[in-house]
Structure formats: C-alpha cells, structure tokens
Amino acid sequence: MSGPLPAPEFDAQNYARPNQNWTCGHAGEGKACRLGPDAKGRCRATAECKPALETKPGETKGRWRCTRPGEACESGPLPDGSCGRPIARCSPEPTLRVWRGRATLAVIAVSFGLLLVTLGNPPWRNRFISPGELSKVHSGDAFAMLATTNHLSQGCGACHVAGNSGPNGMVTAALRAEPGMLELVKLATARPAEPTVIDESCLKCHPTRNFHQPNAPAMSCAFCHAEHQGAGLAATTDANCNFCHGSAGKLAAAGGFQGSAAAVIHHFADDHPQFRFITEPWPDRDTLKFNHELHLTRATIPKLPGGTRLDCTFCHQPDAAGAFMKPVVFEKNCRVCHALQFDPETPQLTLPHGSADFVSAFLRSLPKQYLNLATNPAAADAFVSQKLAALRTQFGSGEDLERRIFFSSATLGPETQMGTLKGATRAIFPGCAYCHEVKPTAAGAPQIFRPVLPERWLTRAKFNHAKHAGMACTQCHDAVHSQSTADVLLPGREVCTVCHSPHGGVADACAECHTYHRPK
C-alpha cells in the first residue's frame, strides 16, 4: 500500500464501503455491522465477536475471551464458546453501483431483445432498418410487379443482396462488402461517381440507362439519385450537376455538347449562359399578326363588356395545374372584340371563323342569311334586296366583297379605321389578312395560315406560373413594348436572377428548372 493512510478521524468501525456492491441493511440506522454483506449481497452477521479460548499452563478447560474490537463486552462469551451478543441479521441493500449495473444490463438486454425481435421478423426488419422512405418509383405494387418481371427479389432484396437475409446473411454480406469493412485506403481513395456494387442492382431494370442523354458518362446511379429520401428520388444537387457541367474536361470527354450547352456552369446566377432564344436568336415564327403594345396600352382599344380594360389575364389564363397558360382561343379571347362583323348596317351578322371554305360558303349564302334576319315575312324579299344593294354600293360585286373580306388588311379596303363606325361598340372586321397571312389559290377559297402558338417555349426547363403569382406579368414579359409577333416575350437570364440567386434569396439550384432525363 503506497497510498496515504486514512485521516485521523476516519471511523474504521463504521466504514461505509461506497465501492462495494452491498451495504448492511442496518446502515440506515447508523448501526452497520463491521463485517458487511458478502459480494453476493448475503448478510454475514453472526455475533459481535468470535471468542478466543485461552488456556493457561496447567489448565485443561481454558477460558473464553471476548475479542470484540475496541472494548470487550460486559457479559462475555457463553460457556460453550459462542459470543453472547449475537448481531441481528439484516437484508443487505444494493448500492448505487449495483443499481447502475442493473440499469446497464437492462439497457443491453432491451437493445438485444429489440434487435432480435425486429430482425427476426422480416416485415418488421425491413421497416426498422430502412434508412428512410423509398421513392414511389421503387416501391409499391407497380415496382413489385416489375421486380417479378425482371426476376428480382421482392422488398429490399430487389436492390440489396442482404435485403431478404436474416442476421447471418447481413453479417455475411457485410464481411463480403467491396471495399471491405477495414479497407480504409480503398474507401478513402475511391473516385467520386465511380460505379459501385449497388449500381448493378439499378442496371437490372435500367440496363442501358436509356432515360439519360446518350453522351452521359458511366457514373454511379447513386451519385445523383439518392434513395430512401422520401417519396421522390432526392433532388439532384448542384454538386451533382457541377461534377460534369462544372468541368470543361469532363464535358469535352463526354462530347456532343455544342454552343451554350458546352459552357462550364457552376451557378445559375454566376456563369449560366444567356438563354438561346435571346442569343441565337429564335424569333416567333407565328404568322398571326399581333401587337401586344396596341392591345395593352392604346386608348383606341375598347373596354371589355364588363367595363374593364383589356389586360394580360383576359387572354392568358392558367391551366388547371396553374403551371402553364392555356392556349389563346379565338372564340373565347378574340371574338369579344373581333366579332367578324362585315356589314356595318347589320352587326348581328358575323362571319364564321376557322375555315376559309366556310367563310366562302357563308358569303355565297348571304341572301339566305339576310332572309333569316327579316322580322316582317311580308317584306322579307325587299329587306334582303335592300341589304344586298347596300353591300353592292359599299363593296361592289359579290366577288369584290369576298376578295375584300379575305385579303383586306384594313389598309387596302374601305374600312381603315377600327371601332368607331356608326356607333359600333366593337371592332368592325377589316379582313382576314388583318390578322392572318392569306394566300390566293388557283381555285376555290384562299389559303389562310393558322396561327402557330407553341404551348411551351423552353421545353427542357421546368416552370410554374402559379409559383410566380405574386408578380405582375410585365415584370418578366415585356409585352407593353412589343409591336411585332416575332418578339419572344420571355425574360432573359438577368430577369430571373433578380430573384433566383443568392442575392435574391430564391432557390437557384439547377434542378429548379432542369430535369436530367432525356425528353421523350
């Protein structure tokens, strides 16, 4: 013993044994026995001392002597040599160490028990050890059917070798992992995006990566598509995209990129190229003649039936999802002003829209059309003759009328002013060529070119108008300054980056607009 001796006031008779597992049951009364319980918590109390037999020389019987520590008792040992002061036995009490040890054993037992119960029951096991919800495409009945078709296991086993194994199979799979558990050098020096064992499972259903661009390099699927992240595959991060698109070398190695697609990009706000419809440029090839500035700003534009001014939302209505705009339709969006009234005296008579043949047939049936409008049957013929005579006075022959209706662009015919003739509240029809490109044909009605209105301009980018509902249309679409149909009224990158940038505070990740998958 090299340690210091107990302090002088140390009460050796009443040692509390804090490092022992058991204490005397009488300790709480301040009467703990000197001996204390044994290591298993059994009371060892017998008597206050073990009398010693002292035999003087010449004596045969001897005399029992009290050996109680400190001071011999008054009564002394009994004649048979036993102590006359037995100690009351107690129920030893466990110390905090014992309770802590019991708590530790309980936690270990519960841990093992929980793991055994969950790992031993396959449905519970898969749910318990799954690190997160699978994506919809890799779960559910449809995937289960596909897995059967592709001769894969059901459940976790479809992708993981150890998926349908019990604890033994899991340990075996772990020991056979590549790189192995303790192959730290291999683990540390693995190249990013390098295909791994788990990718072989992906290739069972996606053998040719056929939803990727053909020039996409062979990479680990899991590099971009992290599973167990919820109902959707985890969004591809900018880091994933930058792995290739942030490296000129990798882009060159992949090949197939031209123009702005070959640009090295790190962040949308920093080095994303300007949109191609601006740089190349891509004019709107639509043959319809439409002047946004005139419709939105000029005072000559009559008010709508409700008394409101014409604005963007009258023609451009969001679709059911709110993401994109419905196509503009003549009957719904144009006819309210452009009613195709060709006879100023008879505004209720309007031309059909949609087919040059129909228009031609309609004009040839004008006597019948006027007859239908006659209110007095007795004077119907006179009414029709009067109307036709008025048309002849204004337009000449029927052929002239038809020619004017098809080919007048309001600068050729007699009606060069819109909307003010004889108190008409709506624009009088100047001629098909006012809006459409019209070409004569060798026989029959002329050819009227239908408008070509693309539903989406940037087909490879995602966009959602609903998410931009708090903004005015003109913040992005400069329609009030556009007089030509050829103007593509989409905003440039600089308009988007006002918000979609670190400075603007709105998400600017690649996946906000782009999808990696090849367009179908």
Added chain:
Amino acid sequence: MNRFRRQFAFGMLALVAATVGALWLHQKFGALPNHAFLTGWALLAGMFGLTIYNARKKLPFLPLGSSETWLQVHIYLGFFTTLLFLIHLNFRVPHGWFEITLAWLFGLVSGSGMVGLFFSRVLPRRLATRGGEVIFEKIAAQRHGLQIAAENLALGTEAKSLFIAEFYAQRLAAFFSGPKHFWLHLAESRRPVSTLLAGLEELRRFASEGERDKLDRLAALIRQKDGLDYHRALQLALRLWLFVHIPLTYGLLVFTGLHIVLVFGFSGGAR
C-alpha cells in the same frame, strides 16, 4: 495560472483546434464518395476512446496516467466526437426507425455527459457553501439520528408539551422520516424549510420558556435535516446522470455494431 485553469486552457485550445481541423477536413473532403464510411470509422474510434475511460476506472492499479487526466481527455474527446457525429450525419436529420433510434441514443449519451459535466462543475461549489463535508453513504444514518433526536424532543418522556407533539405529528414526522424535496433542493429553493420554521415560529407565541428552548432545538434539527436533504439531492444528482450516461452507452454500442453491419451489408461500398 493554477493547474486547473492551465489544464482547462490547454484542453479548450486542443478542442478548438480539433474542431476547426475537422470542419476544414469536412469542407475539403466532404464530397468524397465514402465520406460517411470514413467519418463513421473515426466516430467509432472516438466512441471507443470514450468508453475505455470506464474500463480505466475499474483498473486503478495500472500505471496508465491519472484518472484526472483521463477525465479531461474524456470530456474533450466527448465534445469532439459529438462534432464528428454531426459531420457523419452531414448535418442532416436521420430517417428511418433504426437510424433515428441510433441518433437518439447518441444524443442522450452526449447530452447526459454534458449534463454531468455541468453538474460536476456547479454542484460541488454549491455543496461547499452549504455546511461541512457530508458523506453520501452516511446520510441515511445521520438522518435517522436526527429523526430519533427530534422524536425524543417532541414525543419523548420528557416532552410534556401537547402542541409541540401535535405539530411534530402533523408536520415534522413526515419531514424527518426520509429524504425530502429533491427537485426543490436542486432548484436552490428554501421554501419547504422556511415554511416549517415559520410554523415553529407561530408556536413560540404559545410556548413557555422551557418549550421555547425545545422549539429552538427542534428548529436546529430541522435545519440540519434540511441541510442533509440538500447534500443528498445534490450528491445524488452528481451520481444519477451516470444512470443515463453509462447504460445508454452500452445500448449505443450494441446499435452501433448493427449499424456497421447494415451499412456494409446493404451498401456494398456505395454511398
């Protein structure tokens, strides 16, 4: 600078340096494909280092450095391992029952360790300001002695004071019968003892000279008992946090073992 302050300064310096280094390594190598595996092994090594402190305490005879040094290393390694854990998670919330359980176990072990550190830094000072040294294991015996003394004073053959006996039976018997007011003592509240002493003070109006002397002695016993309860509460708190820290450490090790099997068995080396 005394020894404790010097140790604390060096330890904090080492911890800050290790933290900055770990964050720098995470920033630089966070994109490595097997980042989670590498940080996982580092984390396991840290946990192993923390766990052997308990083994070291069971082998005091081995010349492996002082327990104080081991404790300092345990504390700083604990902080660093918590940081490693967050890096291992890539600062994301885990998903799935197993991983959530594992994270909770780690959080509880770390949290209880920090609570224990807080207790070990704060409670001894508070104990030193309240009475002399009290050995935790002897508190029960001392309380028993106080109980006997109070009973003798209030109910003994020489008591002869009915209202003191009644007060003892109604208010003090329960107080002296066992440890009281654990949480209030932890919160440094003196309300229970003040209430009892105020009750005694009320009795003084009806007491004779001799009875007032008894009341004074009874008040002294109440204060001693309250002091014992205070020591017991704080010393028990100094021990009870280990009831979370140590058992859950072993639960954490069990779950960690399975975690290693699962990540290698199911990933086959993939991210």
